[in-house]
Amino acid sequence: MNKPEQQAEQAVEGGAATSSRSRRDFLRHSVAGVGAAVAAGASTRAFTADQVNVADVTIPSIRIPADFTTSLEEAPVPGKFEGRGMSGAEVFAQVCVKEELAALFCCPGNYTVINALAAAGIPAYGGRMEGSMCAMADGFSRATGEVTATSGTEGPGFTNMIMNIAAANAARTPLLVLASNMMLAGDDREAFIQTGYQQPLTTGIKKYGKRLIDPSRVHEYGGYAFRELKSGIPGPVHLDFPAEVARARFKSPEELKDYYDKSQYRSTSRPYPGPTEIVQVVKMIDKAQRPLIVAGQGVFQRKGWDALVKVAEKGDIAVATSGPTRGAISDDHRLCVMAAPDALLSADLVIFIGQYCMPSPGEYRLSPDIRTIRVHPEQNDLGRNWPLDLGVVSDEALFLEALQDAIRGKKRPAWVDEIAKAKQAYQAHIDDTYRLGLEYSRKTNHLHPAVIAHETQHFIDNGTEDRLAVVSGGGGWTIGLFSGRYMRARRPGQMIVPAYQYGAIGPDMSMMMGSCAAVQRGVGPQKGYEGAPTICVTSDAGVAYSMFELDTAAKYGLPTITIVYNNNAWGVWTNAARSARSLQMYLFQENLRYDQMARGLGANGEYVRSVEEFRAALARAWKLARDEKVSSLINCQALKEFTSPRDYPPGVSLNAEPGVGAVAH
Amino acid sequence: MGAAEQVGDLLEYYAGRGIFSGFSRQQQGAGRARFLLRWHRDQLFEWVWSEARQTLRISCVLPAVPADSAMYRSLKAWLAARQDEALPAHRRCDRSKVALKTYNRGGDVALTLHVLDGDLDYAVKKLVNLVNEIYQDFLSSGPYFDWMVETFELDPDNPY
Numbered sequence: 001m002n003k004p005e006q007q008a009e010q011a012v013e014g015g016a017a018t019s020s021r022s023r024r025d026f027l028r029h030s031v032a033g034v035g036a037a038v039a040a041g042a043s044t045r046a047f048t049a050d051q052v053n054v055a056d057v058t059i060p061s062i063r064i065p066a067d068f069t070t071s072l073e074e075a076p077v078p079g080k081f082e083g084r085g086m087s088g089a090e091v092f093a094q095v096c097v098k099e100e101l102a103a104l105f106c107c108p109g110n111y112t113v114i115n116a117l118a119a120a121g122i123p124a125y126g127g128r129m130e131g132s133m134c135a136m137a138d139g140f141s142r143a144t145g146e147v148t149a150t151s152g153t154e155g156p157g158f159t160n161m162i163m164n165i166a167a168a169n170a171a172r173t174p175l176l177v178l179a180s181n182m183m184l185a186g187d188d189r190e191a192f193i194q195t196g197y198q199q200p201l202t203t204g205i206k207k208y209g210k211r212l213i214d215p216s217r218v219h220e221y222g223g224y225a226f227r228e229l230k231s232g233i234p235g236p237v238h239l240d241f242p243a244e245v246a247r248a249r250f251k252s253p254e255e256l257k258d259y260y261d262k263s264q265y266r267s268t269s270r271p272y273p274g275p276t277e278i279v280q281v282v283k284m285i286d287k288a289q290r291p292l293i294v295a296g297q298g299v300f301q302r303k304g305w306d307a308l309v310k311v312a313e314k315g316d317i318a319v320a321t322s323g324p325t326r327g328a329i330s331d332d333h334r335l336c337v338m339a340a341p342d343a344l345l346s347a348d349l350v351i352f353i354g355q356y357c358m359p360s361p362g363e364y365r366l367s368p369d370i371r372t373i374r375v376h377p378e379q380n381d382l383g384r385n386w387p388l389d390l391g392v393v394s395d396e397a398l399f400l401e402a403l404q405d406a407i408r409g410k411k412r413p414a415w416v417d418e419i420a421k422a423k424q425a426y427q428a429h430i431d432d433t434y435r436l437g438l439e440y441s442r443k444t445n446h447l448h449p450a451v452i453a454h455e456t457q458h459f460i461d462n463g464t465e466d467r468l469a470v471v472s473g474g475g476g477w478t479i480g481l482f483s484g485r486y487m488r489a490r491r492p493g494q495m496i497v498p499a500y501q502y503g504a505i506g507p508d509m510s511m512m513m514g515s516c517a518a519v520q521r522g523v524g525p526q527k528g529y530e531g532a533p534t535i536c537v538t539s540d541a542g543v544a545y546s547m548f549e550l551d552t553a554a555k556y557g558l559p560t561i562t563i564v565y566n567n568n569a570w571g572v573w574t575n576a577a578r579s580a581r582s583l584q585m586y587l588f589q590e591n592l593r594y595d596q597m598a599r600g601l602g603a604n605g606e607y608v609r610s611v612e613e614f615r616a617a618l619a620r621a622w623k624l625a626r627d628e629k630v631s632s633l634i635n636c637q638a639l640k641e642f643t644s645p646r647d648y649p650p651g652v653s654l655n656a657e658p659g660v661g662a663v664a665h
Numbered sequence: 666m667g668a669a670e671q672v673g674d675l676l677e678y679y680a681g682r683g684i685f686s687g688f689s690r691q692q693q694g695a696g697r698a699r700f701l702l703r704w705h706r707d708q709l710f711e712w713v714w715s716e717a718r719q720t721l722r723i724s725c726v727l728p729a730v731p732a733d734s735a736m737y738r739s740l741k742a743w744l745a746a747r748q749d750e751a752l753p754a755h756r757r758c759d760r761s762k763v764a765l766k767t768y769n770r771g772g773d774v775a776l777t778l779h780v781l782d783g784d785l786d787y788a789v790k791k792l793v794n795l796v797n798e799i800y801q802d803f804l805s806s807g808p809y810f811d812w813m814v815e816t817f818e819l820d821p822d823n824p825y
Binding site for chain 2: 289290341346361387418503572575644649651652656
């Protein structure tokens with residue numbers, strides 16, 4: 001037995017809240033409560049266990065239907081011109097296959113299109129709510145940098161996706177939003193149900209959008225979509241397919257406009273930095289005593305992480321990352337200042353590379369005296385929000401490769417020493433908060449957010465076989481701010497920031513399930529980590545938006561561990577603390593059992609109130625996820641008062657930007 | 666160039682770099698100049714240069730901090746730490762060049778920097794950085810989030 005397994009076993013033997021069970025066992029247990037009530041007539045009274053003799057009732061187990069498994073194993077059957085011909089949806093699916101669309105996450109609806117994509121061989125996932133499935137697609141993309149697609153029904157499903165399309169837009173995710181638009185013939189007639197005109201609804205939250213009208217242009221607009229998704233700054237592309245387009249039939253290529261290869265409808269050419277600009281950059285770096293690179297999403301998207309580390313090491317340049325995905329440089333690297341906020345204020349030169357969402361001065365923790373270089377693939381964004389000393393139009397990876405060759409090796413021992421001291425100071429600060437949280441937890445028998453966050457990272461580091469394999473992420477207000485401080489990224493794509501830039505409460509859990517799908521498939525930077533479980537730390541407010549996707553995770557064998565900080569309230573309740581009549585709007589029922597709901601959905605549910613119970617639950621959840629691909633939800637009972645600095649100082653505070661726990665820019 | 670004009674030019678340099686979102690020179694003369702800066706949390710900061718006293722004074726660097734509060738004590742301790750010899754020179758307010766004092770009038774904290782050696786470049790630069798660090802570091806290092814939301818009437822979902 002290896003070390004983690006021993007730990008898991010010991011945790012179980014150590015008197016944890018519930019004993020370790022096999023998948024079959026816990027599914028049987030989880031079903032009993034709900035199923036018994038249903039069998040007894042589903043009366044309100046029947047939902048109390050003491051009124052039903054569970055042993056007398058035969059309850060079918062939660063199970064994955066055989067049809068699901070069979071369907072998943074079917075070989076792709078792409079459309080062809082011969083015979084009945086190709087439908088418009090099949091022509092579009094062919095474009096998606098050739099463009100290597102990484103995955104589709106959807107709910108049924110827009111049937112012709114999603115069926116064609118699945119049939120063509122695109123990895124396809126069907127779930128319970130369009131909004132959550134959209135977040136899953138976003139999460140898959142955040143973990144890989146790849147284009148993913150999402151789809152919903154014509155009207156209601158599509159509008160359910162809006163929040164998460166907006167989140168993807170804020171994060172510059174290359175997300176292909178697909179929706180049908182009933183029939184052109186039904187426009188303005190309110191024919192039956194679900195009609196709506198979609199494109200105006202995504203105004204301001206997409207990079208490009210089009211309602212397809214002419215069936216013969218379906219291939220052409222497929223090209224439009226991928227040109228936008230794979231060129232310049234990424235962002236959502238929204239195509240809606242009226243039935244006349246999706247169902248049109250084509251028996252020959254000449255019936256389609258612009259029916260040619262991707263090499264002809266889009267270019268892979270990238271802007272390269274000018275030689276004089278590189279000379280200027282090198283001079284400014286040479287002159288700086290404490291240079292800093294802020295590596296934005298563009299560095300991840302363009303897979304520039306190796307060159308980033310080489311440039312940093314050659315010049316002893318500090319590095320912070322920003323964006324929806326963390327880990328382009330390891331938080332442990334001697335030059336990484338993600339967990340060294342005090343060092344940021346000492347930097348005298350900042351080089352923003354691929355920072356798609358620019359802060360304004362004052363939003364980043366930098367000195368007013370700092371000199372600024374910004375490297376961006378599009379000229380028209382240089383100078384926006386943040387005045388520049390030098391702007392360089394370049395692809396991020398090409399810039400870093402050019403700089404790697406041009407920069408002179410230079411040691412900056414004083415700067416490196418200052419970074420090390422700042423890291424030590426920050427670690428001491430969060431260690432103090434953890435100890436205080438432990439004290440609060442023991443006194444109240446409720447889990448403090450600092451304890452949950454610290455213990456989760458400690459488990460990843462010490463309780464798993466390979467800490468690099470575990471992709472983590474999360475959100476929520478109180479727990480999001482705390483977990484950001486303790487959770488670490490040590491390789492590209494290892495940490496997802498669901499709340500990045502849009503601050504949506506809710507998509508965390510489903511976004512991490514999407515990331516989990518990417519890990520299971522070993523896509524992009526997740527290659528080599530196939531099979532590893534993912535961990536999401538989120539709030540009770542947030543989990544309510546995504547919980548039903550535990551059903552989706554179970555069906556597709558996505559081993560996710562979701563840690564829920566259950567503080568009985570919206571984390572922002574302190575804003576009503578001085579308004580007695582308002583407070584009620586911020587509160588939930590207390591002690592809700594998200595763990596029991598998880599069991600009802602075929603996942604493992606754990607309920608914990610102490611650090612010892614939490615450690616044991618994590619060990620059990622990990623074992624189930626790793627060995628049986630079973631997801632877990634750990635309900636950590638907390639108190640809303642932990643948010644308040646008046647009740648339990650320090651309460652919440654914002655994290656430094658950029659840095660660990662940053663959610664903006 | 667007079668000292669008042671020099672202070673104004675130095676501040677205008679920061680405004681030109683986008684550090685302040687607004688800047689204006691107010692009345693000037695007789696060795697005294699007043700400047701208004703719109704800066705952190707959209708606050709309007711009044712800076713006054715006194716030639717006779719060789720001081721730069723910000724009349725309210727933080728509002729709503731009672732003189733007998735723990736927050737005020739923490740702020741004074743934090744400011745004292747900014748002059749600590751252990752800090753690297755680029756982060757330290759050199760005691761041989763400037764002296765810092767706070768005053769509390771009804772909760773408004775005034776911050777005065779006394780220029781000891783006539784080096785106005787240094788003084789202005791240090792005071793600009795010091796105020797920046799009060800907002801970037803001091804206010805995030807303690808239990809002040811709710812205080813910020815209430816005092817600056819911020820949206821807690823967008824507290825900048």
